[in-house]
Amino acid sequence: MSLSNVPMIGVVACNQQIGLHPFNIVGEKYLLSVVNGAKGFPLVIPSLGITLPTQALLSRLDGILFTGSPSNVEPHHYQGPSSAEGTHHDPKRDATTLPLIKAAIDAGIPVLGICRGFQEMNVVFGGSLHQKLHEVGQYIEHREDKHAPLDVQYGLSHKIDIVPGGLLHDAWGCDFAEVNSVHTQGVDRLGKGLQPEAHAPDGLVEAFSVKDAQAFALAVQWHPEWKVQDNQFYSSIFDAFGNACRLHAAKREK
Numbered sequence: 001m002s003l004s005n006v007p008m009i010g011v012v013a014c015n016q017q018i019g020l021h022p023f024n025i026v027g028e029k030y031l032l033s034v035v036n037g038a039k040g041f042p043l044v045i046p047s048l049g050i051t052l053p054t055q056a057l058l059s060r061l062d063g064i065l066f067t068g069s070p071s072n073v074e075p076h077h078y079q080g081p082s083s084a085e086g087t088h089h090d091p092k093r094d095a096t097t098l099p100l101i102k103a104a105i106d107a108g109i110p111v112l113g114i115c116r117g118f119q120e121m122n123v124v125f126g127g128s129l130h131q132k133l134h135e136v137g138q139y140i141e142h143r144e145d146k147h148a149p150l151d152v153q154y155g156l157s158h159k160i161d162i163v164p165g166g167l168l169h170d171a172w173g174c175d176f177a178e179v180n181s182v183h184t185q186g187v188d189r190l191g192k193g194l195q196p197e198a199h200a201p202d203g204l205v206e207a208f209s210v211k212d213a214q215a216f217a218l219a220v221q222w223h224p225e226w227k228v229q230d231n232q233f234y235s236s237i238f239d240a241f242g243n244a245c246r247l248h249a250a251k252r253e254k
């Protein structure tokens with residue numbers, strides 16, 4: 001088997017204090033979606049918040065998955081008002097992922113952003129976020145019921161309309177789909193150079209791609225990693241991402 005059949009895919013970690021120690025952690029579902037969905041080898045990228053030789057990392061990777069997280073991007077990154085007291089932030093993750101997204105896209109590395117990762121990508125391109133969608137007034141409920149069983153929290157929640165001719169439409173081949181919805185924040189101003197790929201029934205941007213990217217660069221507000229093999233739409237996203245990563249790996253092998 002050619003080595004390029006198994007692309008090396010970075011999966012970004014969150015930096016979380018557990019007891020007295022900071023830990024770098026990644027939800028297992030993200031790692032498994034790389035294995036079972038993209039058919040790649042997941043490699044955890046720590047969020048240490050320090051300067052590391054990013055180009056050395058990028059020269060060895062075939063794709064990066066920017067994961068979801070319970071934490072929010074610090075609003076000073078998009079000139080937003082201060083967060084409500086008690087908001088969960090992860091400044092070391094911000095310091096790692098925001099420059100890494102730009103560097104990866106510039107280097108032609110395929111990227112997939114999910115939920116927090118989607119919001120990070122919007123911020124990197126100069127976009128802004130609504131911090132509490134439910135307080136804006138015009139949006140349907142995008143939050144999960146935190147008291148419900150996990151399968152209900154991550155169960156299908158609303159329809160999306162998919163923009164014809166985009167990456168997502170190419171992957172799925174249909175104008176609509178059903179998605180889960182597990183977020184409080186959402187796109188306010190879409191970043192420059194990003195094109196909408198899907199909208200919720202209330203008009204919220206649910207997916208976008210990077211217009212001039214050399215490689216696959218898609219971000220989605222929902223969680224396609226959730227039981228990826230049980231959902232054909234979610235699988236189609238990871239198939240497309242995995243194929244782009246394999247293409248990159250084949251070039252890297254030469």
Ligand SMILES: N[C@@H](CCC(=O)NCCCC(=O)O)C(=O)O
Binds near residue numbers: 182223
């Ligand atoms: N904090 C943001 C991002 C939401 C998000 O990424 N949720 C994921 C939760 C845990 C997981 O499934 O990994 C928001 O609320 O908008």
